[in-house]
Amino acid sequence: MKLVCAQNNLNSHLSLVSRAVSSRPTHPVLANVLLNADAATQRVSLSAFDLSLGIQTSFAAQVQESGSLTLPAKLLGDIVSRLPDGDITLDSGADSDGGLTTLTCASGRYQMRGMGAEEFPELPVIEDGELATLSAEALIDGLRGSLFAASADETKQVLTGVHLSLQPDGLEFAATDGHRLSVVQMIEEDASPDRSKSETALNVTIPAKALQELIKMLGQGGSSVAVQFDQGQAIFEWTDQRLTSRLLEGQYPNYRQLIPKQFTHQMTVDRRLLLGALERISVLADQKNNIVKLSLDGSNQELTLSVDAQDVGSGRETMPAQISGDSLDVAFNVKYLVDGLKAIATSEVQMQLNTATSPAILSPLGSIKMTYLVMPVQVRN
């Protein structure tokens, strides 16, 4: 294998795949990145795979000699990222399996010991064509609107992922940690009207970690993303890039039945005002039990937030709100409200409630279809 490429190209693509390099590899080759140079297409592909998350990316290079090999990902990335702009030559010499690869740049040369490409495990593939196609923006919106509600507690297994289910006209994203639930519906770009019933029964749970990497990768641009999944893997594929992830096993909770159909109270309020006040209130709530009290005053069309952290202090903020329904006092874990408001991008949010002990719904006003369910906290007066 011999190729010449630009430092900034190699650097950015190495840093992209580095997220799938195992930090504690079960096999030495998993600490490496697989390089595949093709003289016919004049392209180089890089792959990394920790057996759960896999990332593959490719870019144009002057490939003088086709070939495959693996190099230590961290070592190569650390050297390349410190090189100045300019051309880099990678040459594995005569023997490409396990020998020394030479990196030459304007200022000097480095030699690194790699491993043969044949030892590197292949990234998963799914044979059965595409299942759904979303714009990168829609996919990011769906993930941002759900990921935050997933559990960070590894023992919660299936709750540490986001549940994706195929709908007749798009994808539904759901995440819950047992205390709150967020559901987002995203419409497909070219919804195929003849999606069969057997297909819409397909639903999978993908580890949050893989989806966080997916958001970062998509943030660098990308047009349409093809989403595929079978019973073991999910694959996201777009221009020159591919991310694969194993699925989380286990039955995902039947969350749709948790969402109330009717509400006696409805409130519309400025998202930034509410978020700002909650963040200040949370400073005091942190000192105590994280509880904030919301008092909806229908006659004055005002929402009052209050916190009382005995021995430390207390706080109270009031803001205008459009309220329908009687006055109502209801308490929440302030963190759950803050998380939801941060995941929403609209200028106004809607809150729907029934009683001080039944689930409330927070949703953006005039944007994507997102339903964020939070359980109130019961407090004694």
Add this chain to the structure above:
Amino acid sequence: MKLVCAQNNLNSHLSLVSRAVSSRPTHPVLANVLLNADAATQRVSLSAFDLSLGIQTSFAAQVQESGSLTLPAKLLGDIVSRLPDGDITLDSGADSDGGLTTLTCASGRYQMRGMGAEEFPELPVIEDGELATLSAEALIDGLRGSLFAASADETKQVLTGVHLSLQPDGLEFAATDGHRLSVVQMIEEDASPDRSKSETALNVTIPAKALQELIKMLGQGGSSVAVQFDQGQAIFEWTDQRLTSRLLEGQYPNYRQLIPKQFTHQMTVDRRLLLGALERISVLADQKNNIVKLSLDGSNQELTLSVDAQDVGSGRETMPAQISGDSLDVAFNVKYLVDGLKAIATSEVQMQLNTATSPAILSPLGSIKMTYLVMPVQVRN
């Protein structure tokens, strides 16, 4: 106490003093910030003191009622930093010792329990006038040029600080961790020609932590800084701000005798080129024993850096250098060279050496007077 001030004023000054708030206070009041409002001067001063580091700052406010009190520094800072721009009213009501203080802003009000100002320890003062006056820039240069060489190992006691000694025309800064030494001489703005011998015998060692805070504070501007010290304290004072620090006890090493007077080899090289190459070399050196070999080639006027990390790889970079003296191979801990080159700001650096086993000196070319001494590492070929 009652005052009205701008949110951004109170916020920036609270964050300034917060650095001297004890994270694990030995007395509850040390977790608080002392507020002192003076109706006559229409100013508020804030003080924090962890019994080692003390910071005081003051700013203009509408003081309606003079008074002093202390409030929980983190709580107050966290709330104020989250408030929108606008006026903030602080009112301690009738009883200012230990009662509730009310903070009122446009959106709401907060109450916090404080402690009486009389419980707050006074910040140290030195009676014997100013000793030296440096521009903020000179002080920052002196600290940046020395601080990095101090030991981070708390058991090294006096070596965890920077040694300041009063010179006839300025201040000398020195720091060493036992493996390398950096000495910087800064000239005073208005050197008093009649500084007596007893004064120039004054020298102290100040904890690195306090000096790191000093750099951050000075980075926000400031003109001339008055430096005072006695046998127990150092005080830095400038426009509306003051930092006090206890001194480190113990005899500081007699470092001047370590610096060679004559050299057989001298090299001038581009600082960025050398730093860049060393940072790449260090990626491989990290894998082994951190050793980089420098080969000075007088006949070709070239410097070659090389590293050999067996089983991992090797690297070699060459750059132009002005070299006087015979060719010489000498090895260093790459980290020490990188640290020194980062602390220097000039485009060229000078390196002076004798043999592969005697101390070498790195210094900036055409800037402040800084002497950075590094011991070579002995390697067997």
